[in-house]
Amino acid sequence: MNDRHRRPSITGPVILITLGVIFLLNNLGLIELNAWDVIMRFWPILLIAVGLDILIGHRSAWGAAIALVVVLAILAGGIVFFDNQPRWTYAPESVEIPLGDVESVTVILDPALGYLFIDALPKGSPALVKGEVRPFSGEEISETVDFSGKRATIDLRTEGVIFMPFFSGWSDQPSWDLALHPGVVTDMIVDFGVGKAELDLRDLQIGEIKVEHGIGQTILLLPSVDNMDINLEGGIGEIRVVVPEDVGVRLRADVGIGNVLVPSDFSRDGEFYLSPGYAAAGKQIEMVIDLGIGSVQVR
Numbered sequence: 513m514n515d516r517h518r519r520p521s522i523t524g525p526v527i528l529i530t531l532g533v534i535f536l537l538n539n540l541g542l543i544e545l546n547a548w549d550v551i552m553r554f555w556p557i558l559l560i561a562v563g564l565d566i567l568i569g570h571r572s573a574w575g576a577a578i579a580l581v582v583v584l585a586i587l588a589g590g591i592v593f594f595d596n597q598p599r600w601t602y603a604p605e606s607v608e609i610p611l612g613d614v615e616s617v618t619v620i621l622d623p624a625l626g627y628l629f630i631d632a633l634p635k636g637s638p639a640l641v642k643g644e645v646r647p648f649s650g651e652e653i654s655e656t657v658d659f660s661g662k663r664a665t666i667d668l669r670t671e672g673v674i675f676m677p678f679f680s681g682w683s684d685q686p687s688w689d690l691a692l693h694p695g696v697v698t699d700m701i702v703d704f705g706v707g708k709a710e711l712d713l714r715d716l717q718i719g720e721i722k723v724e725h726g727i728g729q730t731i732l733l734l735p736s737v738d739n740m741d742i743n744l745e746g747g748i749g750e751i752r753v754v755v756p757e758d759v760g761v762r763l764r765a766d767v768g769i770g771n772v773l774v775p776s777d778f779s780r781d782g783e784f785y786l787s788p789g790y791a792a793a794g795k796q797i798e799m800v801i802d803l804g805i806g807s808v809q810v811r
Contacts, residue, residue, distance in 0.1 A: 604644040605653055607668065607690060611640045615662040616697040616719075622669035624651065625706040626687030632715035633691040641666055643690035692716055704728070714756075725749065734759070738795040746803045753799070753810045760793025762786055765801040765808050773809045785810075 560582075617640060621628065626648065633642060645653050645668075656667040668690075687707075692698055694715045702709060702723045709723065710731040718740055723730060725746045732744070736756040744751055755761050763785040765772045778785045790796065801808050 604646045607641060607643050607645060607653075607655065608639055609641045609657055609664075609666060611638055611693055611696070612659065612664075613662050614640055614659070614664045614693075614696055616699075617664045617666060617692075618699045618701070619692065620665070620667040620669070620701045620703075621688070621690075622667075622703045623688050623705065623707070624670040627707055628688040628702070628704060628709040629686035629690070629712075630700075630710070631691050631712040632694040635694055637693055640664065640693050640696065641690060643688075645689075646687045648687070686710075704730075725751075734797070736795060738797075740797040742797060742799040744799070744801045744803075746806065748805045749803070750807045751801055751803055751809070753801075753808075755787070755797070755810065758793075758795060760787050760790035760796045761799060761810070762790060762796065763799045763801070763810060765799075765803075765810070767803045767806065767808055769805045770803065770807050773807065773811075775811055 619641070621630075626646075633639060647653060647670075652671045654667070654669050654671045656665075658665045694717065697717045697719050699720045700711075700713075700718065700722070702711070702721075702725075704723070704725045706727045708729045708731075709725060711721075711723075712733045713721070714733050714735050716735055718735055718737060720741045721732075722743045723732070723745065725744075727748045729750045730744065730746060730752070732742075732751075732753045734740070734742075734753065734755050736758055742753075744753070761778075763774065763778075764783055765774075765785065772785075774785050775787075777788050779788075780786075787793070799810075801810075
């Protein structure tokens with residue numbers, strides 16, 4: 513009997529409309545705003561909004577209005593008072609693994625959240641991997657290195673219970689900032705939870721790369737190499753891939769809710785996108801991208 517008097521929820525529609533407006537304005541170039549950074553920074557507001565709507569929003573129009581006002585007040589307070597809170601609380605931890613006689617390496621990276629940045633070390637560097645990690649409160653970094661002849665396996669991952677600043681976003685300074693040796697053939701496996709991953713691989717020798725990203729933005733800058741296999745998977749977010757002009761691309765991209773943007777001169781071959789002159793290209797790569805909700809851009 514009481515179910516007939518319950519009011520429909522306004523939380524879902526308000527959230528969807530707000531996100532839709534942000535993404536639309538961002539795609540049209542009308543605002544200079546990283547929409548995913550907004551989501552990462554204020555994701556706790558979504559939980560508060562849902563909780564308030566369940567508690568008082570369904571009971572009456574006044575309850576729904578009060579819930580909306582409280583959420584907006586918390587959002588405004590977060591912007592004003594918490595935007596400059598520190599993103600991490602521990603001192604940076606250095607990572608340096610010597611090159612030795614290594615000619616090929618598998619690098620496994622498993623950060624829980626934050627901003628992951630990967631690029632190349634200078635030529636002639638004595639290090640195989642070098643950089644630093646700035647952990648969040650409660651985050652512990654596990655490092656496992658295995659050498660077998662001229663091949664190495666490196667596993668860096670997050671352990672522990674992380675206490676993230678409530679309204680913190682990702683600053684311009686990476687929380688995981690690592691560089692790899694440019695003369696070593698590298699296979700890379702990245703399993704990232706929440707945040708931003710920027711992989712600048714242009715000066716590296718990449719054989720295979722696999723990225724699984726839960727929520728956030730993935731930016732991948734590819735090197736000019738042949739026979740590279742790329743597999744990118746994401747839950748919610750944005751995936752951007754930049755391909756060198758001299759590399760032919762065979763791409764399969766599936767997005768559950770969202771869009772796939774490729775250059776206008778790409779052709780379709782069944783479920784695949786092909787770059788111009790792919791069959792005759794001296795360097796070819798195979799790329800598979802699966803994203804639940806969001807946007808895929810390849811250029």
